[in-house]
Amino acid sequence: MVAATVRDVTDVCPLVKAAGLVKRFGPVEAVRGIDVEVRRGEAFGFLGPNGAGKSSTMRMIGCVSPRSGGELTVLGMDPDTDGARIRARLGVVPQEDNLDTELTVRQNLQVYGRYFGLSRAHLRAKAAELLEFAQLTDRADDEVDPLSGGMKRRLTIARSLVNDPDLLLLDEPTTGLDPQARHLLWDRLFRLKQSGVTLIITTHYMDEAEQLCDRLVVMNEGRIAAEGSPAELISRYSTREVLELRFPPGEQPPVEPFMDGMAERVEALPDRLLFYTADGEATLAAAHGKGLRPVSTLVRRSTLEDVFLHLTGRSLVE
């Protein structure tokens, strides 16, 4: 009865609740007062460029970095006083792999489970299951060092699941992986979500955020610039379509003459002009009418990349 009540409370309470959360490293203010709520069962994203404060936020949620200010509860507890109890129910994939290079693939899973106080018998079965999940069964007794980057990443993700966490923190899970490896990882993360695990993901890949996240915040310079589902953000901060015009180096025309009427908004990137518009083809015809002669043109759907450009005035992919 009591247990049921406790569970009901955690069911309705957000798994992570931050209010005015701040992280300072000496004079550097990495996180400058953010408000975040992550609900049970959702996949929540932190999207932002280098140095936005994503990892600093994740480390505070992971109870390995004390907050400098503001409020934070994780799984209904305070990291300052209940850090160990919270960590017992978290899975953490850090930005940089920190696998145990002195152990084999299988031992990495088993020994990590021992840190959670799980029994050897339980871990023998669990390791086999996770090796299968990470598609590393045939490498189980190999050393970790010679594994490819993608394999190491999968092993790190598998390791984070050894304690059947309620909440999984993934800091740039697919950075540095080739497209195939990324898709494999996305598939694994998607399955986890389906099985009810709450995910918090940081990324600077727009497609990743669109694929995986139910809700996300765009972070920039330690602050939250926008919040919503990918579709909401796109409809709020962008247009339905985007027309891209590429020009040869040095021949790109200034944007000013096209500001009026042709599109809702025009952005100039070093190598191209972006026209935000409801109808890309119509805008393209208008551009030709104005005498523009780009080397190539592209009409595409709006993405989070465009949201980001609008919110921060800079492109993520340099």
Place this chain on the structure above:
Amino acid sequence: MARDLAEAARAARTPAPPRRALLLRVLPTGLYAGRARVLLERSALANRRAWLTLLGGFFEPLFFLFALGVGFGRLVSQVTGPDGHPMSYVAFVAPALLAASAMNGAVYDATFNIFFKYRYAKLYDAMLATPLGPVDIAVGEISWALLRGGTYAAGFLLVMAGGGLISSPWGLLALPVALLEAFAFAAVGMAATSYMRSWQDFDLVQLALIPMFLFSTTFFPLSVFPRPLQLVVECFPLYHAVEMLRGLTTGWVTPAMLGHAAYFAVMAVAGSVVAAHRFGRLLLR
């Protein structure tokens, strides 16, 4: 329903609260999960192929014993023992080499190995993302270093016993004393490692160990030094280990032994506290 089953399964898996040593019960749980033992399990697995290194650490003092005891000992046939009576040089030097090997084994593990795991392998970052805290790490790693120093000591003691170099039943206490010594050196070594910025700083470790190895009455009695230097030598931790072990293996046991043991107890506790505190601060930023 499925949720309930999952919850029940989780409850069944949830480990019993670990027993916490009395002294450590006062610590906040964030710093200590009471699971330092699993670090020993990890070290045992990680070192499963390092038996060659272990063998090297075992033979090193034996080579010294052979060179000094059998070779050098021919020239210096007798020295004055702790009780003021003359004794054979090899029996004089053996307990000192025992003390030195316990020190070397412990310090090597607590400095080089821990620095590598901290700075490059990021092992402790991985551990701290689990319920483990900095005290688990300090206690676990110091215990491993102490086990390693203690293993060398045990092997060497067997050789001493076989060679008839232990002339008193008090010699049985040499093993626990060597373990205490290794504990103290491991703890202080790990604390020192938390201040290291790069591999260059490890030259300082060598700089501290070598004079200590040579002058802590390891190879000649304290009486050869002028009084001011004697005072310096008497501050060296290794000196206290040599005094204790030489006294025990020759049967010259005095109340001063308790003082020597207290010296190491203080080193061990202070080193452990500083190591846990410093690594906690460095890693949990």
